[in-house]
Amino acid sequence: MHETEYQILSLFKGAAHKEFSTDELVKAVYPDEWSKIEQVLNSEIADRTQVSSAKRKKAKLHRKLLYHLNKLVDEEIIEVSRVEGKGIKYFKLALEAGEEFVIERYKRKIIITKPSLPAMPIERYEQEGIVFKFQPESWSNRLNAILIETKNYDYLKQLSKDIEDSFSIVNDVIALNNFECVFENWRVEEIMGFLKKLLVQTRDYGKNINLIINMENMNHEIKNMLAVFREFLKLKMENIDVIFDIKPRELHTHFTAVKGLVQIFSKKNTHIFIKNRDLHESPYLVGKAGTYTFNNDEWEIYKNEFKDNSLGLVCSQCSVIIDYNRFFRKFKTPKEFRYMIKQVAxxxxxxxxxxRRNSQEFLSKVSRLNNPEKRQFFLFSRNYIRFWNYVVADPEKRELLFEVLKSSQNLINKFCLSQETIYKSCGMPTRFRIAFSSVFREADEKLLSTQTYKDLQIRKSEDLYSEETKDFFKAREKLLRIFNGGDRISINRVNLKDAEDACKEFTILLNNYSIPFFRYNFSPKPMGDLKLTQFIE
Structure with a gap:
């Protein structure tokens, strides 16, 4: 066996359940060559010839390693677990749980054992297509979502490196909080270079990035912000979402800036996210699985005690998806639903x-974020139970939906509290929390049942005052009191003629409805008729 193959398998020995991307393996097997390449690619003074040369060397290293990886695949020692983004391959051991593989090289022997995973009490529901793990391959060894504190970075280069390192521990989204500070501290050209690199990384790794902009902190930076987005939206903003965190009075203060943003985004027929900070103080994150957020009371503690010295924290660890419609096609009673919910928990x-058992191994690459002295990285994290196809037109069944979800939430809260109490009594204080939310179709289009809901459409500002629209939002407001993990209202704004109209509509939404987070999708044409009886996404 070649020395390189031995090195690869030594990595798997230390992390038998982990997936490794080609990039991770190249960095580990060829650290010196990789370091030199990275220095050039991350350099702000390297010229085009040097960058092109570094990219060729990087591709050569990948080809060199793939030769050995493919040999191990042919020998059925490892296998390709998935391919993400622009052809980034992930590999895992081709061993079943409990199997053992022995490699002897000269007088050295390496034994790889894949430990058995515990049986999960949701397997019956998984087999029936009712329950799904989000990203099952990385369900227990990656995190769903993390927040990075942009304003605590002095250099874009270090921020870029920490983001890239974080891709190896995250399976959905990384949010850059207070991104508005970037417009104040760096020139437009530097910001564009950073964002272009970020765009390539999100495509390569298949992950989402959020840019969270708190409008309260925007003053002289507005000109730079508009210039950046004017240039950036000329590119295809795949996997990068912009979230504007705003209060109603700030919308009035920055009306001209918001109008400028609407002009830029609507011209490209894309969308923006608006969060009403009067209704929800902590940040919202948006990934493929759905929305994520923090508990507001806990966020206040984080702001007062940790935020100024923190580089990042975990928002969500694991997500499980439940197809509500499929469940009640097979089972009939709320009691059976609550039993399933407890099994999911x-x-x-x-x-x-x-x-927790594997945290030292899979968090080793983000030691700057997961600093044990700061101890806040996991302090406010939660898990998510996400619901799909819970649309109900019948008023009685709609009330049953609210009752079922509310009673299930009470059950979950008691379960989490009892587990934390048990751990604490054993001298192991451990956090365990679960939040409810919806799931997006993008989480797994192949497994989820056909979507029965269509987004709300607005053709003119007056539509927001119609009785049907008021009923729509009233139902969503009631649901949001149960979805403590956040939710998104999606609105298609059709054929917008004047950006000022959209700004007025934002004002109506922020002042008249208890909807903390919504997506405004600027569409040139209608996307199908909305039936307001189908009011829940």
Whole structure:
């Protein structure tokens, strides 16, 4: 066996359940060559010839390693677990749980054993297509979502490196909080270079990035912000979402700036996210699975005690998806639903235990973020139970939906509290929390049942005052009191003629409805008729 193959398998020996991307393996097997390449690619003074040469060397290293990886695949020692973004391959051991593989090289022997995973009490529901793990391959060894504190970075280069390192531990989204500080501290050309690199990384790794902009802190930076987005939206902003965190009075203060943003985004027929900070103080994150957020009371503690010295923290660890419609096609009673919910919570508890057990290994690359002295990285994290196809037209069934979800939430809260109490009594204080939210179709289009809901459409500002629209929002407001993990209202703004109209509509939404987070999708044409009986996404 070649020395390179031995090195590769030594990595798997230390992390038998982990997936490794080609990039991770190249960095580990060829650290010196990779370091030199990275220095050039991250350099702000390297010329085009040097960058092109570094990219060729990087591709050569990948080809060199793939030769050995493919040999191990042919020998059925490892296998390709998935391919993300622009052809980034992930590899895992081709061993079943409990199997052992022995490699002897000269007088050295390496034994790889893949430990058995505990049986999960949701397997029955998984087999019936009712329950799904989000990103099952990385369910127990990666995190869903993390928040990075942009304003605590002095250099864009270091921020870029920490983001890239974080891709190896995240399976959905990384949010850059207070991104508005970038417009104040760096020139437009530097910001564009950073964003272009970020765009390439999100495509390569298949992850989402959020840019969270707090409008309260925007003053002289507005000109730079508009210049950046004017240039950036000329590119295809795949996997990068912009979230504007704003209060109603700030919309009035920055009306001209918001109008300028609407002009830029609507011209490209894309969308923006608006969060009403009067209704929800903590940040919202948006990934493929859905929305994420923090508990507001806990966010206040984080702001007062940790935020100024923190580089990042975990928002969500694991997500499980439940197809509500499929469940009630097979089962009939709320009691059966609550039994399933408890089984899902037990599975999430087991996944969290696995994450803690393997945390030293899979968090090693983000030691700057997960600084043990600062101890806040996991302090406010939660797990998510996400619901799909819970549309109900019948008023009685709609009330049953609210009752089922509310009683299930009460059950979950008691379960989490009891588990934390048990751990604490054993001298192991451990956090375990679960939040409810919806799931987006992008989480797994192949497995989820056909979507029965269409987004709300607005053709003119007056539509927001119609009785049907008021009923729509009233139902969503009631649901949001149960979805403590956040939710998104999606609005298609059709054929917008004047950006000022959209700004007025934002004002109506922020002042008249208890909707903390919504997506405004600027569409040139209608996207189908909305039936307001289908009011829940």
């Amino acid at each position: 037990t599975a999430l508890l087991a996944a969290n235990s696995l994450q």
